[in-house]
Amino acid sequence: MKRLSGIAASQGVAIGPAFVYRPEPLAFNEQIIQNPRTEINRLIEAIEAVQGMLVALEAHTQEAIGEAEAKIFEVHRMFLADPAFADEIKAIIQEEQLNAEAAVDRVSNELMAQFSAIDDEYFRQRAVDIKDIAQRLIRQLLGLEETTLASLKNPSVIIAHDLTPSDTASLNREMALGLCTEIGSNTSHTAILARSLGIPAVVGAGKLELSSGTMVIIDGQSGELIIEPDAQTLAEYRTRQQARQRMRSLEIAQAQTPAVTLDGHQIEVVANIGSVADAEYAIQMGAEGVGLLRTEFLFLQGDTLPSEDEQYQIYRAIADVFQRMPLIVRTLDVGGDKDLPSIDIAKEQNPMLGQRAIRLCLARPEIFQTQLRAILRAGHERNVKIMFPLIGSEEELHQALYQLEQAKANLRARNLPHAENLDVGIMIEVPSAAVLADVMAPHVDFFSIGTNDLAQYTLAVDRTNETVAHLADPLHPAVIRLIHQVIQAAHRQDKWVGLCGEMAGNPQAVPLLLGLGLDEFSMAAVSIPSVKALLRTISKTQAQEIAQRCLELPNLQRVREFLDNP
């Protein structure tokens, strides 16, 4: 038995065989073949097999992740069928009597070189797609099994150096019991994905030397990976896992009932979502609406900027899933650590402090207007609200509101049905906005506190820098005091306040936030059943005492200790 310590990235216990995911470079030789006809037939068969794989992958991705990400595979299928690809390969096999693997390799390398030389980011990026399909095709020709996570046939604990978004695109939720990576922090892609899927995960565990099939345990509480556990450890964890599962099924069974505190306050619990698929899942988990619809998925994975109609259709489809429940749509939040392939974003020295989110939208009104119009149209006779990210000053808020009026005027001129009076809110994630909450409140209908960014900016910590990321903790007393001020300022002006950072789903923070007077808790759907269950076990008066005490504590450690044992 061996225990390795990493960062506890996603709660829960996973027990099962390891699946060691290490994609290796493909090895093959260049050969002169005797019969080009047979070789071309072999190529055609491989292309057909890969086409089939891509169709399946596209359907699976659409279901599991979303339409935009699924589109990537449609482009791949187009490439595979393209005369400039397939016919070129066949010509080389025919003329030079080269084996199919080498011919595919040569044609794809030439295409990649040509794409890479184009002075336009979008077209340059297509080299990656060529590489991807060439590798798939060569793997098929060599008769190698697919190394993607989609090929995972048995429920396993995935062990990897790190997982990229394209790895996770093929991840089969049912088969992934847990995740453990060598590198990464609480905010890396793997960690965020694991939490949103509710899969126990440990990241940053250091060098992992084990082979597939080895029995492992992931402890998402302590952040440990246990390799080849002894019988006693295994039994302990099985008991813990069973208790957890029993609790979980109870919580899910009650998820559709409202969360009412012991002293009779009903608390609104809503979901953070980022795709149409998320919407359906959120409903199942008992979401009473959406506190944050991240719209970046429409922009980040697509190959082109989504048109007004495309966006409108998707917002409308999501709103219809929630019927009369509220849907808060956050306008585009890119720049900073989130790159956008379809827009040129200048490289910045300090992107988190650069032209991101609302700043980018105000600088690029054509992108902003298209989105605002789409949201306004989706809001027609639906309970849609709009929310601006990263507002830092009153001027910025006025500019954003002016843009919204412009979008309405455009829709009026075009005679398109839209919401003329939809609710408008801002995210409170820049300390200046938190301090000036009383100045902002008269111009909006609600606030939503984004604690991930609020903590990072208040504490001057880059969340993407692994050496300091752990310091960006929203339980820091400075952040708690800001949250308190924001809620007080809003309530004085009869405005409500939500919170859509990860903090809202953290059981340790829930009583504190309730006590501070938070009106709406918005979180990853997977956390909703347990947070609702927790809210039913506490009273608001009790929570207010906890909050009062936290406001008086001098440092993060004292807050943590107190909340562990209030």
Place this chain on the structure above:
Amino acid sequence: MVETTITIKHEVGLHARPAAVFAKTAQSFEANITVKNVTRDTQPVNAKSVINLFKIAVSQGHSIHLTANGSDEDDALAALVGLIEDNFGETQ
């Protein structure tokens, strides 16, 4: 052979969807169709290939030169020009 030069108005140029629609339309004709990016002064390429269309990297505002040669050349050119003028069937 028939030919024409036209400017692409689409906000992102011949990216994925527009390029796919363009190539698919071209494929529905028997005629040989070529397209050249005049703004970038590229070689003419086969318009029935998306990869080729990507290689000549057509962005918004670029002019392209189209030729069609074959029994249905007039219809082919009219269909492709119509597609560009109609902004690939998108509003805006």
